[in-house]
Amino acid sequence: MIEDFFGRAIVAGLGLAMFTGPLGCFLIWRRMAYFGAAVSHSALLGVALGLFIGVDPMIGAGTTCLAMAVLLAALDRRQLLPTDTLMGVVAHAALAIGLVVLASLHAVRVDLMAYLFGDILAVGAADIAAIFVTLAVAGIYLYWGWRPLLSATVHRDLATVEGAPVDASQFSLMVMVALVVAIGMKVVGILLIVSMLILPAAAARRLVSSPEQMVALATIIGVVSVLGGLYASASFDSPAGPSIVVVAAAIFAVMCILPRRDSA
Amino acid sequence: MASTVETRKHGGSLIDAHGITLRFGDRLILDNVDITVNRNEITTLIGLNGSGKTSLVRVLLGLTDCQAGKIWHRPDLRIGYAPQSVAIDPTLPLTVSRFLSLGQPISGVDLDELLDEVGAKAVKHDQMAVLSGGEISRVLLARALVGDPELLALDEPTSGVDVASQAALYDLIARIRDRRGCGVLLVSHDLHLVMAATQTVVCLNRHVCCTGHPEAVVNDPAFQNLFGVQISSAIALYRHHHDHRHDDAGRIVSLSSSTEPPAR
Numbered sequence: 001m002i003e004d005f006f007g008r009a010i011v012a013g014l015g016l017a018m019f020t021g022p023l024g025c026f027l028i029w030r031r032m033a034y035f036g037a038a039v040s041h042s043a044l045l046g047v048a049l050g051l052f053i054g055v056d057p058m059i060g061a062g063t064t065c066l067a068m069a070v071l072l073a074a075l076d077r078r079q080l081l082p083t084d085t086l087m088g089v090v091a092h093a094a095l096a097i098g099l100v101v102l103a104s105l106h107a108v109r110v111d112l113m114a115y116l117f118g119d120i121l122a123v124g125a126a127d128i129a130a131i132f133v134t135l136a137v138a139g140i141y142l143y144w145g146w147r148p149l150l151s152a153t154v155h156r157d158l159a160t161v162e163g164a165p166v167d168a169s170q171f172s173l174m175v176m177v178a179l180v181v182a183i184g185m186k187v188v189g190i191l192l193i194v195s196m197l198i199l200p201a202a203a204a205r206r207l208v209s210s211p212e213q214m215v216a217l218a219t220i221i222g223v224v225s226v227l228g229g230l231y232a233s234a235s236f237d238s239p240a241g242p243s244i245v246v247v248a249a250a251i252f253a254v255m256c257i258l259p260r261r262d263s264a
Numbered sequence: 265m266a267s268t269v270e271t272r273k274h275g276g277s278l279i280d281a282h283g284i285t286l287r288f289g290d291r292l293i294l295d296n297v298d299i300t301v302n303r304n305e306i307t308t309l310i311g312l313n314g315s316g317k318t319s320l321v322r323v324l325l326g327l328t329d330c331q332a333g334k335i336w337h338r339p340d341l342r343i344g345y346a347p348q349s350v351a352i353d354p355t356l357p358l359t360v361s362r363f364l365s366l367g368q369p370i371s372g373v374d375l376d377e378l379l380d381e382v383g384a385k386a387v388k389h390d391q392m393a394v395l396s397g398g399e400i401s402r403v404l405l406a407r408a409l410v411g412d413p414e415l416l417a418l419d420e421p422t423s424g425v426d427v428a429s430q431a432a433l434y435d436l437i438a439r440i441r442d443r444r445g446c447g448v449l450l451v452s453h454d455l456h457l458v459m460a461a462t463q464t465v466v467c468l469n470r471h472v473c474c475t476g477h478p479e480a481v482v483n484d485p486a487f488q489n490l491f492g493v494q495i496s497s498a499i500a501l502y503r504h505h506h507d508h509r510h511d512d513a514g515r516i517v518s519l520s521s522s523t524e525p526p527a528r
Contacts, residue, residue, distance in 0.1 A: 028353075028355045029353050029355055029356040030353075031353065147366065150366060151366040151367065153356070154350065154352060154356070154358065154363065154366060155347065155350050157322075157327050157345070157347055158345060158347055158350070158367065158407070159366075159367075160326075160327055161325050161326075161327065161343060161345040161417075162345075162367045162368055162411070201355075202355070205355050205357070208357050209357050209359065209391065210357055210358070210359065210362060211356065211357060211358060211362075213357070214356075214357055
């Protein structure tokens, strides 16, 4: 008999894995891994702001992440700094500011570790509802907007000349990154959410020959990582969020050893 | 689309642009450029690196907004665009046939026939990331042809192609023009190779240095100043009008010394 809290953890983790599979593929195809990290590191500031004005931390984090994503994209377009430098500056500045602001909120006691590394065993029914509503919306969007999104990923100018809604695709990706950070915060935490995006997608690459296969395999790897991590957590009393990421990393390592398949 | 792309009644041309001026910050990229692309003709843009060839194509296609100038497109003009290169991220598994299907709708297009037309039938199921430069050029050409374009805009289609194959590629472009009757806007830095096929050459050095039939352009002092006199011409079929020449530093000097050179 699975305990209620453990059952909720599994459901929440699986919901997250189904979102991070497809989105993670787009992040690595577009070389946006650092972008994801920079955005997610700003989530703590969003949590603090949310607590300060009295809204749910998840909403505070999602809103702040979206604002940060739009700001970063605008800054990056001006090319003041190389992209990786800009992302590195913003990621750590945002995290530090978030920590300072959170510490200054004397009125609320905050479990910092839960936000940084996740607290999947404390996931409630409302969190699960939020995860699956988000997943459904993202799923419908990805199904409907798949072709233009993929086309804009392959070549922005080519897609523009061919009439694809390139800017809308770009913005929708930012919204999804913000959403995935907000809902992934509880599961693996702010510092590890990007690994749930990058690891399964990177692990899937060597075994696939089409974008759709890669998304499917990344999703499966994410699901296996969640189940494996939670099992490890239950068996060895290891922290759940980091255990999930360790399993994903182990799968990635195994995939690297397997021979590469490149043709159809 | 650029705000400058407007549609009104016009003669037999596909694109007609006047007074195109483009600046990036303080740098003047294009200075009062006029260009016309006609149906059934190959118009070749030549110029040294940094002369604004690619920028002009981008402005004409609406990818870059210019500061001044008027661009007219034939109403409902179908454009096929092949950018200078596509760098498909190796993390993105994408076959050639899949790449071709990402642009214009391919229902009713026989991909085998299309790839055969550009001489790339053998790579249909290959991954984009493993193609050679010449193969990529041909695949990009095929993608540009998917929507049965009235105008083909090809930005340095032979970049990354060895010299022996360059001539073959230009022959191919000329044959495609003959067969389909489309207009071609071609960017090249080597007039030698395109001379046989092209009807009009526009020699660009931020402004239009000289324009006309290729034989005439080769004999033009402005062209010889820019490219060196080692380019010996065949027979100049006709002379065309010059409104300026270049001094040793490449600056514009009016033929009538009373006129000020254009501001830079």
